[in-house]
Structures are given as structure tokens and as C-alpha cells.
Amino acid sequence: MPTHIALLxxxxxxxxxxxxxxxxxxxxxxxxxxxxATYIQSGNVLFxxxxxxxxxxxxxxxxxxxxxxxVQAGVVVLTRDELAQMARDNPYTSEPNPKFVHVIFxxxxxxxxxxAGLAEAQEQAARxxxxxxxxxxxxxxxxxxxxGFGTSExxxxxxxxxxxxxxxxxxxxxxxxxxxxxxxxxxx
Numbered sequence: 427m428p429t430h431i432a433l434l435x436x437x438x439x440x441x442x443x444x445x446x447x448x449x450x451x452x453x454x455x456x457x458x459x460x461x462x463a464t465y466i467q468s469g470n471v472l473f474x475x476x477x478x479x480x481x482x483x484x485x486x487x488x489x490x491x492x493x494x495x496x497v498q499a500g501v502v503v504l505t506r507d508e509l510a511q512m513a514r515d516n517p518y519t520s521e522p523n524p525k526f527v528h529v530i531f532x533x534x535x536x537x538x539x540x541x542a543g544l545a546e547a548q549e550q551a552a553r554x555x556x557x558x559x560x561x562x563x564x565x566x567x568x569x570x571x572x573x574g575f576g577t578s579e580x581x582x583x584x585x586x587x588x589x590x591x592x593x594x595x596x597x598x599x600x601x602x603x604x605x606x607x608x609x610x611x612x613x614x
Contacts, residue, residue, distance in 0.1 A: 430459075430480065431509055431608055432487055433531055434469025435500035435598035443497050445469065453490045465611060469499065470604065472611055480504060484533065502531045502598055506612040508565075513609055515563040516602070518570045524602035528575055530567035530584065532597045544584075551580040560584070567597065575601070 432454070437443040447464040450471060454462045459473035477483050480503040487501045504512075518527045544560045544567065551558055558580035559570045571578040581599075600608075 429474050429506050429612070430472070430483060431504045431506070431612065432469075432471040432473070432484065433502045433504070433598045433600065434471070434491075435502070437469040437497065437499050443499060445491070445495055445497055445499070449495055450491070453494050454487065456494070457486055457490055463611065465608060466604065468600070468604070470600070470608055472608065480508075481534070500533065500598065502533045504531065506609075509605070509609050509612065512564070512566045513605060515566065515568075517561045517563065517568055518602075521570060521572070521602075524606070525575070526570060526572050527602040528569040528571065528581075528599045529602070529605055530569060530597040530599045532565045532567065535565060536562060547583040548580060551578075551583055554579050556580055569599070575599075 434445070434450075437445045447467060450469065451462045451464055454471050454473050459475045461472070461474040463472045464470060465472065471487075475483060484501040484503040487503070488499065491501070492498055512529060512531075516527065516529075521527050541562050544562055548558070548560050556579040557572050558578050560580060561568045567584070569578075569581060569584070571581060575581055
């Protein structure tokens, strides 16, 4: 039963950073991980490992992916229990459409001031007519986009320099359907 989930940032999006899931499974297996499985093409890897430190696991995967596949991709690793806690923390459980709720998984505890920056981005989007909302809970940024993620003004703002979905912010987003499916796969 997988105990860790690795979420790769920015692969197989718009034809960029193409990574075959079979190759990704091979990389994870080459690092000694077991029970390796992938879910959809966006870079979700489930695996078991004797290594307990998610940051060390992420760094090892980033290095191996770069060396083996020639792709620079940020990696966020969560334990099964961390993912389950994030699922329980979802502030948008009343949203019936799971595609309108996204979780931005942060690679580390958020820096001071991130909540204020999120509130500022939400206010800016609201001034432009957006109904989107955002909430920080631990290492997760929950984003509610009732008009869709692809056209979300707030999601675009969160992707700007220094914000959670930017390269410096190092977060990676998954919709609620993917989050719940990954947890179900862990529980097997």
C-alpha cells in the first residue's frame, strides 16, 4: 500500500516538459521505492519508501528526473496521512462540482505573509468581477473557482512571480477529483 504521493509541477502541460508515466515509474523504482504507481498524465506518483522525510524524497526525485529524463520539474511529496488531513481540511465541501475546487500543494510550510498575499490577490480578482475565493490551511492553498479554473482571474494571479503557483512559490495544483482519487488509491 503506497505511503507517499509525489506531485510533479508543470509536466505534460501544453506540450511542455513531456514525461511518460512509464519512465516516471522507472525513475521512482530506480530510487528503491516500491509499490510504484502513477495516476493520469499530470505527474502523480504513489509509492512506498523506507525514507520518512518528504523533503528528502522530493529532492531525490527531482534530481533523478533531471538526470534520467532531462526534465527540470519541481516535486512536492506528501505522506498518505498528510494528504488525508488536507482532504479533511477542505473549506469548500459544499461545492458539488469537484472541478471547481483545487488544492495548491506547497513544498514547505508557507512563509509569513502568504495569507495576506492570498487575500490581496482575491480582492484584486474580485475587483475584476471574479467570484473565486482562496484559503490557506497548513501547507495547502484551497482555491474555489465556481466559473472554472481555466478562466480564473485568481488562479492567474496566484501563478505570478512569488505567489504559490509560480516557480518561486513551488506549489503545484490538483483539482478535487484528483485529490480524492489519489487518497483512494493510497487506501487501495
